[in-house]
Amino acid sequence: MTPSYRAVLRTPxxxxxxAAALLGRLSYGMVPLALMxxxxxxxxxxxxxxTALALFGxxxxxxxxxxxxxxxxxxxxxxxxxxAAVYAGLLALTAGAAWRPGAPPLLIGxxxxxxxxxTPPLGPVMRTLWRSLVPDQALLRRAYSLDTVAEELLFVGGPLLLGLLLAAAGRVGPAAGVAVGAGLVLAGAFALAYSPAARELTGTAAVRGERSDGRPTGAxxxxxxxxxxxxxxxxxxxGALDLMVAAFAEQHGRADAVAWVLAALSVGSAVGGLAFGAxxxxxxxxxxxxVLAAGLGVALACAGLAPNLPVLAVAVSCAGLFVSPAVTTAYLLADEAAAPEARTRAGAWVNTAFNAGxxxxxxxxxxxxxxxxxxxxFVLGAAPVLLAALFPVLPAVCARCRARCCRRCCARGSRVSSAFVGPAETMTLVQAETATLVGWSRAESRIPTPGGLSNLDRMKSLLGFISFVLVGGGISGLLSDRLWGLHVFGFVRHLVPDDHRTVGYVVLVVMGAALAVGSDRIGRSRRSAGTEG
Structure with missing residues (x-):
């Protein structure tokens, strides 16, 4: 029988x-808006x-x-x-400085x-504690799903709580919301730190940066x-979707519908996260x-074809079905891959990547x-997720293609050789020819040219230079209006049509990024060839 969410919460x-972690994390949904x-x-x-909010974030x-x-x-x-004590104290000082008009911006900054x-990392700490609380994998997946959905709801409920506080307090300004957020994080962090589950995690100060397999801790x-x-x-x-939904609503004359479309995204994410854990x-x-990343990318790309706001809300909610499962799986994969003494750091890297992205x-x-x-x-906003979905699959696809080519070469060689020799001699010849071809290709890739570089090194350098020109010229073309007409690698403007310059520059940037990935792959194959040689 599949364990339920009740079984997760009934764990000792x-x-x-x-509850302590949620109390403290409620502050994270409330403080940014109150601070601004x-x-x-x-x-x-x-x-x-x-500027203050950007620096804080x-x-x-x-x-x-x-x-x-x-x-x-x-x-x-x-x-x-x-x-938590330092963070809450600094927030209280900020609230005091911003309580009355005329505060120096430099001091607040x-x-x-x-x-x-x-800022105390309450989310990563809670996910590390889940591992010690529920060692069973089915329960752990359910606990991570519950944690991800609850965290998302806190970021939705934080601004609502701030609005209720400001409405109830009357004359009290938003600085009171900053002070309340400081109290929430202080209470939640202390309750979490002194919970029985946290008592077992004593830290790894005695571990001198080494894993059991010899790799550096957290590498x-x-x-x-x-x-x-x-x-x-x-x-x-x-992050791109928020702005695109606002532009879509404004384009259809319904700017007030943005909140409803984004609420549909949150509902879809909560339903998808709970179903994923169940x-x-x-x-x-x-x-x-x-698979989850590909589903999210396809749903977002299709959302751009919506003819009106109700259809967009349905499409966005369908995309939301993949959000919490994808984030939960990323946390589970990081937790599984990290050493026991680096799990909090691994979860923090996933969280940092999401927020920065x-x-x-x-x-x-x-x-x-x-x-x-x-x-x-919408298509460009979905492109990073689709590329992230393809990234783990590319090495396997390339290996399968190489194996298929080798089998075809062997079959072709066997047909030619069988006209003159018997089956046993044919297999011996094919194996020898295949080994010779593979060895020759590896050796040929390592043959130094007169300049001291191998052929692969020269190709990698050439692709890297072309990638740099395309990306630099494309970004410079997109920002030329903001850079007083300055255009680095100005000759690339002749590669784009005059009536679609913005799209052309975006295509150049994407092509340059693809060439950079290819250059990196060539460098890796060069190193692997040198190792095998």
Whole structure:
């Protein structure tokens, strides 16, 4: 019988630990909006508020793996309380500075940067604790699904709670929301750190950066890189989707419908996440992740063909069915790939990749909306997820193609040789010829040219240079209006049609990125050939 979500919460200490983590993480859905509104009221400037929020988000996201490393090293009980106390104190100081109008923007900027740098990693810590609370794999998948869906709902409910607080408090400004967020994270972090489940994680300060297999602690392996890549691509697509939905609604004269379409995305994600945890899966995490990413990419690309807002809401909700399962699988794959003393860090890398991708997707699509057709924007927004889905499959496809070519060559050689010799001699000849061809191709790839470089090295350098020119020229062409007409590699403008310059520059950037991937593949094959030789 498949275990239920009730079985997850009935696990000893699971309910108490999960409730403490949710209490603290509710602050993360509430503080950013409260901080932006408080800085705007204090400085009277939207640019200052946006800059403060961007600095807060950047320091919080980019330094998340470093803070998670502290938890891995010293344990939640020793690392979380100091981080939470400093973070809450800095938020309280920010709220005090922004309580009255006329606060110095520089002071607020310093405070929010310091606060973002000390944000306690409650999400990664909770996912690490799930591993010790529910060692059964079926229960662990269900616990991760529940955690992902609950976290998403907290980010939806945080702004609603702030709105209720401001409506009920009357004259109290949004700085009160910052103070309440500081109290929530302080209470949640201390309750989580001193829960019975966290007592068992004492940290790995005695482990001098070595795994049992000799690799450095937390060194990213192939599975972890795939999880981080898929998480970044998912965040990139969702960050782009927010802006594309707003543009679609404005194009159809219904700007007020944006919230309903994004609510459909959240509902679809919650349903998909809960269903994903409830079903029994036989495929491993590494095999499921590309399938979920491909489903998300196809759904997002098709959403751009919607004729009206109701159809777009249905298409977006269908895309949401893949969001929570994809993110949950990325976390499970990272947890499975990481060493026990680096699991918090691995989860933090997945989380960082998602948040950074979301910010990058919004910024990138902001340059394209209004310049290219909206349907093409949806396709471009889905492209990173589709590429992330294909990335793990490419090596296997290439290996299968090479094996098929070898079999065809062997069959062709056997037909030619059988006209003159018997079957046994034919097999011997074919094997010898195949071995000779393989050895010759490997040796030929390592033959140094007069310049001291092999043929593969020269091809890699050429592809890298072409990739640099295409990407540089394409990005420069897209931003030339903002760079006072400065256009690096200006000759590439002759490669794009005059009436579709923006689309042409985007195509050049994509082609350059594809050549960069090809160049990297050639470099890897060069190293593997040298090793086998």
């Amino acid at each position: 200490h699971a309910g108490r630990t999960f 509104l408080a800085v705007r009221d204090a400085t009277g400037s939207y640019p200052a508020a946006g 950047l320091t919080s996201v980019l330094l998340s793996p470093a803070r998670a490393a502290l938890v891995d090293r010293f344990g939640p009980r020793r690392a979380l309380p100091p981080l 310093v405070l929010v940067v310091a606060a973002g740098a000390c 990213p392996g192939g599975a972890l890189r795939r999880a981080v890549l898929a998480s970044a691509a998912t965040g990139l697509a969702l 079903l029994r899966w036989s495929a491993p995490h590494a095999a499921r992740l590309p 979301s910010a990058g997707g919004t910024a990138t699509v902001g340059l394209l909306v209004g310049r290219v057709p909206l349907a093409l924007c």
